[in-house]
Amino acid sequence: MSQDPRVPSPRNRRPHTGAPRDGRRPLNPQDMRRTHAAPGSTNNNGFDRRTPGPPSARRKVRRKSPVFSVVIVCLIFAAIALAIYLVNRENPLNTPGFGDVSAAPGNRDPNADIRTTEQLLLINDPSLPLSGKLILLDPGHGGTDSGAVYPFDQPRYYEAEWNLAIAEATRDKLEAQGAVVIMLRDDDAWVSLYHRVALAHLYAMEYAKQTGELTLSDSEVRELTGMLDDIIEINSDTVDSGGMGLMSGTGVGADLAKLFAQEILLDNVLYVSIHCNSNEMSSLHGAQVYYVTDDTVAESERRLLEEDPSYQNRADFPDREVYYGRDNDRNAVLATYIYDGILSSVPQLETNAQSTVADNFAVLREHNLTGVMVEVGFMTNADDRDTLTDDASRGKIAEGICEGILAFYADGN
Ligand SMILES: [Zn+2]
Numbered sequence: 360m361s362q363d364p365r366v367p368s369p370r371n372r373r374p375h376t377g378a379p380r381d382g383r384r385p386l387n388p389q390d391m392r393r394t395h396a397a398p399g400s401t402n403n404n405g406f407d408r409r410t411p412g413p414p415s416a417r418r419k420v421r422r423k424s425p426v427f428s429v430v431i432v433c434l435i436f437a438a439i440a441l442a443i444y445l446v447n448r449e450n451p452l453n454t455p456g457f458g459d460v461s462a463a464p465g466n467r468d469p470n471a472d473i474r475t476t477e478q479l480l481l482i483n484d485p486s487l488p489l490s491g492k493l494i495l496l497d498p499g500h501g502g503t504d505s506g507a508v509y510p511f512d513q514p515r516y517y518e519a520e521w522n523l524a525i526a527e528a529t530r531d532k533l534e535a536q537g538a539v540v541i542m543l544r545d546d547d548a549w550v551s552l553y554h555r556v557a558l559a560h561l562y563a564m565e566y567a568k569q570t571g572e573l574t575l576s577d578s579e580v581r582e583l584t585g586m587l588d589d590i591i592e593i594n595s596d597t598v599d600s601g602g603m604g605l606m607s608g609t610g611v612g613a614d615l616a617k618l619f620a621q622e623i624l625l626d627n628v629l630y631v632s633i634h635c636n637s638n639e640m641s642s643l644h645g646a647q648v649y650y651v652t653d654d655t656v657a658e659s660e661r662r663l664l665e666e667d668p669s670y671q672n673r674a675d676f677p678d679r680e681v682y683y684g685r686d687n688d689r690n691a692v693l694a695t696y697i698y699d700g701i702l703s704s705v706p707q708l709e710t711n712a713q714s715t716v717a718d719n720f721a722v723l724r725e726h727n728l729t730g731v732m733v734e735v736g737f738m739t740n741a742d743d744r745d746t747l748t749d750d751a752s753r754g755k756i757a758e759g760i761c762e763g764i765l766a767f768y769a770d771g772n
Pocket residue numbers: 374375376499500506507518634635
């Protein structure tokens with residue numbers, strides 16, 4: 360059980376959200392096969408695979424004059440440009456200070472997944488206990504990143520699918536209690552770690568605006584939104600790609616610090632990541648809840664620089680002062696509440712490992728909202744597998760997470 364999430368051993372992928380700074384991520388060949396061909400992809404002959412019709416029909420088109428072809432192509436481009444303009448003009452996301460989070464290229468179908476600021480309208484039944492709360496739910500992995508698999512050699516189970524199912528059940532329970540819930544991944548798509556956190560930052564700013572808790576100036580919001588939109592668009596975990604944006608490097612840079620200072624004020628916003636565990640020791644079982652503290656981040660960043668010289672002296676990975684400004688205790692308290700909530704709902708998920716663990720994960724480290732990562736159970740343990748594959752048990756797990764959050768707030772946190 361490597362405690363450094365950046366150095367997973369090949370067969371022990373726990374903890375796998377561990378957010379390697381360099382984005383080294385194991386690919387699952389079977390998952391790759393499920394990846395859709397990019398729109399407009401062509402076969403070896405240059406024909407669009409989607410083009411129907413016999414070869415003779417295609418030959419006909421090819422005999423047209425080059426001028427005719429150029430005119431047709433221009434008309435198509437003009438039509439696409441017009442369509443994009445019309446769609447954008449009416450897109451409610453195109454308001455100042457809020458990114459068009461539905462339009463990250465290559466991984467989202469804008470028709471299937473339209474996130475709008477409407478979802479953040481915090482008009483709830485005030486009699487419900489989670490009214491006014493915003494919960495950002497992050498189902499780990501997805502798309503080409505299947506997360507942990509079982510069995511290792513011939514996988515039948517994929518963590519990414521279980522995470523999404525459990526997160527969806529959790530969303531339903533939380534909404535029934537009055538919370539506004541945002542799913543940071545809501546289909547089988549690859550969404551980078553920094554993309555997820557960028558979404559969290561955008562929603563946090565929007566929430567602050569709506570609740571009158573915004574401390575950032577208009578120009579700061581605009582500037583930060585632009586930077587976060589870039590991260591979403593690049594959708595990558597690697598340093599070289601720029602996909603980490605303002606989150607690159609150790610410590611916390613000036614721009615990220617502005618977001619951190621805003622987010623620590625937002626007690627009614629939580630970040631909850633959902634994962635399933637995996638370990639070579641099949642006897643390990645039960646739920647574990649992870650959280651970050653300033654010290655765990657500092658220690659693991661120090662180790663990273665020491666053990667991997669490729670991160671040293673890089674302009675795109677600055678080595679900054681250690682950041683001390685997280686609410687370490689609140690993160691730890693939420694972790695305990697959620698672990699206890701799961702246990703009261705699904706007693707067989709009592710773990711024989713450590714129940715709450717301070718560690719360093721990108722999805723918790725790169726924002727300053729109170730947050731946890733729930734490792735619901737071990738895919739590698741037979742009893743846990745029975746629990747995690749059973750729909751009714753998944754519902755109970757969701758109920759447990761929800762109970763934990765309810766108790767956390769009921770006790771004045
Ligand atoms: Zn995971």
